[in-house]
Amino acid sequence: MSITTGDPAVATVEQFAGRVFESALGAIDLLAIHLGDRMGWYRALAEHGPADAATLTGRAGGDPRYAREWLEQQAATGILRYDGDGRFALPEAAAEVLLDHTSTDYLAPLARAFAAAAVQTPALLEAYRTGGGVGWDRFGTDMREAQSDMNRPWFEQRLAAALDDVPAVREALTRPQARVADVGCGGGWSAIALAKAYPSLRVDGYDIDSPSVRMATANAEAAGVGDRVRHHVADAATALPAESYDLVFAFECLHDMPHPVRVLDAMRRALRPGGSVIVMDEAVEPEFGAPASDIDRLMYGFSLLICLPDGLSHPGSAGTGTVMRPATLDRYATEAGFGRVEILPIEDFGFWRFYRLTA
Numbered sequence: 001m002s003i004t005t006g007d008p009a010v011a012t013v014e015q016f017a018g019r020v021f022e023s024a025l026g027a028i029d030l031l032a033i034h035l036g037d038r039m040g041w042y043r044a045l046a047e048h049g050p051a052d053a054a055t056l057t058g059r060a061g062g063d064p065r066y067a068r069e070w071l072e073q074q075a076a077t078g079i080l081r082y083d084g085d086g087r088f089a090l091p092e093a094a095a096e097v098l099l100d101h102t103s104t105d106y107l108a109p110l111a112r113a114f115a116a117a118a119v120q121t122p123a124l125l126e127a128y129r130t131g132g133g134v135g136w137d138r139f140g141t142d143m144r145e146a147q148s149d150m151n152r153p154w155f156e157q158r159l160a161a162a163l164d165d166v167p168a169v170r171e172a173l174t175r176p177q178a179r180v181a182d183v184g185c186g187g188g189w190s191a192i193a194l195a196k197a198y199p200s201l202r203v204d205g206y207d208i209d210s211p212s213v214r215m216a217t218a219n220a221e222a223a224g225v226g227d228r229v230r231h232h233v234a235d236a237a238t239a240l241p242a243e244s245y246d247l248v249f250a251f252e253c254l255h256d257m258p259h260p261v262r263v264l265d266a267m268r269r270a271l272r273p274g275g276s277v278i279v280m281d282e283a284v285e286p287e288f289g290a291p292a293s294d295i296d297r298l299m300y301g302f303s304l305l306i307c308l309p310d311g312l313s314h315p316g317s318a319g320t321g322t323v324m325r326p327a328t329l330d331r332y333a334t335e336a337g338f339g340r341v342e343i344l345p346i347e348d349f350g351f352w353r354f355y356r357l358t359a
């Protein structure tokens with residue numbers, strides 16, 4: 001999947017120009033995928049079969065001239081198949097990656113996230129010049145929904161089984177009257193997955209972003225767990241009740257928090273005796289290196305365009321950024337009063353690593 005970077009010191013002009021050209025083609029694909037996703041054109045092709053522009057827009061709406069250009073671009077770039085009869089088809093593999101929200105290969109939300117970030121380029125430039133930020137709310141619905149949709153299959157398909165393999169975590173989740181909190185809960189799929197896997201578990205989700213909490217509440221109701229899963233609009237640094245939870249989770253959000261130590265301290269105080277905090281965050285390399293792994297490269301992308309500007313949009317922010325390495329989490333946990341941080345043996349779980357923090 002990587003556009004090979006090679007050693008920049010020995011690249012020729014042609015090689016480096018080729019690399020930038022490849023990047024431009026990749027960026028075009030992402031933006032075009034986002035258009036097809038939001039126009040509903042991939043779904044129409046998947047559900048009703050091959051189409052030309054008139055048929056496609058008849059089914060899904062949109063302007064036929066733009067649709068023709070998009071269909072041709074999609075075939076030209078190798079996403080759609082063109083069989084020479086004027087109609088374009090969505091191959092099965094592409095349908096899974098672009099449409100199937102149950103698949104851990106579902107990546108349309110990745111395109112949506114970077115498209116939403118690109119929209120904010122003027123605000124990002126202003127932040128880069130002044131040291132200001134671009135808050136989560138400003139990135140809007142596309143970003144919020146991209147985040148939620150991107151992580152959903154991992155939570156729905158893999159989270160409970162992965163946690164169940166860790167004896168201390170399983171024991172906490174299966175305790176009678178067990179209660180857990182999910183801070184920075186976003187669209188709520190983590191809380192829903194936990195509630196479905198553990199039928200007597202009660203889950204409180206907390207998020208500072210009210211549209212996310214509305215989305216999470218609706219998702220929990222629709223999933224049939226609204227009686228045991230409650231989502232609250234609240235700042236996790238100040239709103240968690242003391243000594244209330246067997247486990248407190250932070251799924252891919254600690255690095256976004258402007259005050260991660262305050263939040264971790266609040267999470268620690270919210271634990272019942274013997275409880276633990278579980279942080280799921282990016283599986284970046286332990287130390288900076290260049291050229292870096294694809295995961296590090298992707299996370300620097302999120303950091304430049306989304307997470308660092310979001311974090312820095314609050315006064316006094318720690319400015320962590322997406323590339324939160326284990327040593328940084330270790331330091332935050334120590335400052336928040338935890339005695340021990342361990343990396344859980346949960347491997348091959350998307351782009352993430354799991355940490356368990358205990359007294």
Ligand SMILES: C[S@@+](CC[C@H](N)C(=O)[O-])C[C@H]1O[C@@H](n2cnc3c(N)ncnc32)[C@H](O)[C@@H]1O
Pocket residue numbers: 136147148151183184185186187190206207208209212234235236237250251252253256257258263
């Ligand atoms: C990258 S999203 C992750 C959402 C979700 N956990 C997931 O995995 O999809 C980070 C979330 O943290 C929330 N957040 C940031 N600071 C927060 C705070 N102090 N208290 C509660 N939520 C916060 C944001 O509003 C956002 O929904």
